[in-house]
Amino acid sequence: MHTRRYHHGDLRAALLTRAEQTLREKGPGALSLRELARDLGVSHAAPSRHFKDKQALLDALALAGFERLDEALSASRDAAGEAFTDRLRGFVRAYVDFARANAELLDLMYTIKHGPAASEALIAAGQRLGAMAGELVAEGQRSGEVREGPVDSIAMPVFTTLHGFASFAVSGVLSAEEATSGFDAVFAYILRGCGPS
Amino acid sequence: MHTRRYHHGDLRAALLTRAEQTLREKGPGALSLRELARDLGVSHAAPSRHFKDKQALLDALALAGFERLDEALSASRDAAGEAFTDRLRGFVRAYVDFARANAELLDLMYTIKHGPAASEALIAAGQRLGAMAGELVAEGQRSGEVREGPVDSIAMPVFTTLHGFASFAVSGVLSAEEATSGFDAVFAYILRGCGPS
DNA sequence: ACCTGAACACCGTTCAAGT
DNA sequence: ACCTGAACACCGTTCAAGT
Numbered sequence: 051m052h053t054r055r056y057h058h059g060d061l062r063a064a065l066l067t068r069a070e071q072t073l074r075e076k077g078p079g080a081l082s083l084r085e086l087a088r089d090l091g092v093s094h095a096a097p098s099r100h101f102k103d104k105q106a107l108l109d110a111l112a113l114a115g116f117e118r119l120d121e122a123l124s125a126s127r128d129a130a131g132e133a134f135t136d137r138l139r140g141f142v143r144a145y146v147d148f149a150r151a152n153a154e155l156l157d158l159m160y161t162i163k164h165g166p167a168a169s170e171a172l173i174a175a176g177q178r179l180g181a182m183a184g185e186l187v188a189e190g191q192r193s194g195e196v197r198e199g200p201v202d203s204i205a206m207p208v209f210t211t212l213h214g215f216a217s218f219a220v221s222g223v224l225s226a227e228e229a230t231s232g233f234d235a236v237f238a239y240i241l242r243g244c245g246p247s
Numbered sequence: 248m249h250t251r252r253y254h255h256g257d258l259r260a261a262l263l264t265r266a267e268q269t270l271r272e273k274g275p276g277a278l279s280l281r282e283l284a285r286d287l288g289v290s291h292a293a294p295s296r297h298f299k300d301k302q303a304l305l306d307a308l309a310l311a312g313f314e315r316l317d318e319a320l321s322a323s324r325d326a327a328g329e330a331f332t333d334r335l336r337g338f339v340r341a342y343v344d345f346a347r348a349n350a351e352l353l354d355l356m357y358t359i360k361h362g363p364a365a366s367e368a369l370i371a372a373g374q375r376l377g378a379m380a381g382e383l384v385a386e387g388q389r390s391g392e393v394r395e396g397p398v399d400s401i402a403m404p405v406f407t408t409l410h411g412f413a414s415f416a417v418s419g420v421l422s423a424e425e426a427t428s429g430f431d432a433v434f435a436y437i438l439r440g441c442g443p444s
Numbered sequence: 445a446c447c448t449g450a451a452c453a454c455c456g457t458t459c460a461a462g463t
Numbered sequence: 464a465c466c467t468g469a470a471c472a473c474c475g476t477t478c479a480a481g482t
Binding site: 082083084085094095098102103104 | 454455456457458459
Binding site: 163176202204208209213220222228240 | 274302351354357359360399401404406408409410411414417425429432439440441442
């Protein structure tokens with residue numbers, strides 16, 4: 051009864067934080083606006099001030115996921131050395147690690163359910179990731195470690211492999227052990243796929 | 248009031264058929280056991296005789312999806328000629344076409360939500376697909392069009408690329424046009440990734 | 445064996461009203 | 464501006480009872 055009241059405008063942030071926590075711990079099916087409101091000590095109608103819809107909250111969650119993935123990939127790039135293969139390897143690693151550490155969130159990010167309003171922002175976020183892959187490929191072309199040709203026609207398949215591997219790891223098609231032991235094979239295959247001649 | 252009664256045991260099949268229809272037409276959020284029952288002129292408690300859970304129905308739907316994908320891939324193999332690249336190309340085509348024609352179903356098939364009971368059967372279904380990719384790769388090795396090495400270390404990345412591309416097409420990361428125009432680039436990249444030397 | 449009808453606890457969403 | 468409380472229509476699930 052003496053719980054915080056959240057008149058400060060941080061209810062929105064609190065809802066997102068808590069939602070991601072229950073998504074991670076109990077899965078997407080357990081996400082309920084009413085329970086979120088209960089957990090935060092707020093009336094069940096309060097969330098509607100910040101998210102017009104349950105879908106709107108899910109959209110915001112997915113968008114936050116893209117932003118964090120973006121940061122993780124940027125960080126991996128900044129941490130890498132000069133060598134192209136190291137940089138590419140770090141990029142792949144960062145994506146796969148994020149996927150495995152945020153399985154439910156990744157599932158949500160790439161789910162089909164997003165409303166057309168949010169899809170725009172989500173697709174833009176996805177394209178930012180694709181652009182990062184494109185920069186990496188362009189670097190590789192300049193150093194001669196990636197074959198000539200339109201950047202997108204190389205970066206798209208590379209990114210696609212990356213995502214497929216992460217998706218298989220997340221959905222359980224690959225077990226945790228297979229995902230770990232298969233990384234090198236996937237990376238070697240990616241190098242072959244984009245390498246010269 | 249004079250609707251069919253389904254005492255024949257075909258309620259289970261009717262539920263699945265109808266469920267897939269509304270999944271396709273109105274999306275996963277619109278799937279409700281009660282509405283399904285209503286649509287089929289049956290009491291709202293009737294489905295529970297055939298599916299202990301809503302999740303059990305979703306699991307069955309996903310499993311049926313894997314079976315149909317399996318058939319589509321088998322059919323593509325039987326329809327293909329002798330040449331390895333044609334056979335591989337047909338395999339990739341069949342997977343991508345299935346994905347684009349059954350977007351919501353593919354999303355469900357690879358979703359993370361499946362109960363541990365069903366996961367076993369679903370993972371087995373996924374592994375059957377992987378085995379088909381493995382056979383194809385082994386053929387390519389025999390004809391010298393795929394490089395030497397453990398079959399799985401080549402088939403897994405190939406299948407992964409396939410799935411990543413399909414997943415991007417389904418989730419809207421790639422527009423319909425990009426998915427169409429990007430196919431050749433992806434296929435060329437797959438050939439490079441598994442090719443010799 | 446298969447289905448019905450009522451019951452229960454829980455949703456998402458809306459809206460007047462409060463502060 | 465932000466939140467509450469009541470209300471509405473809809474769920475999934477269970478269980479006695481019917482055929």
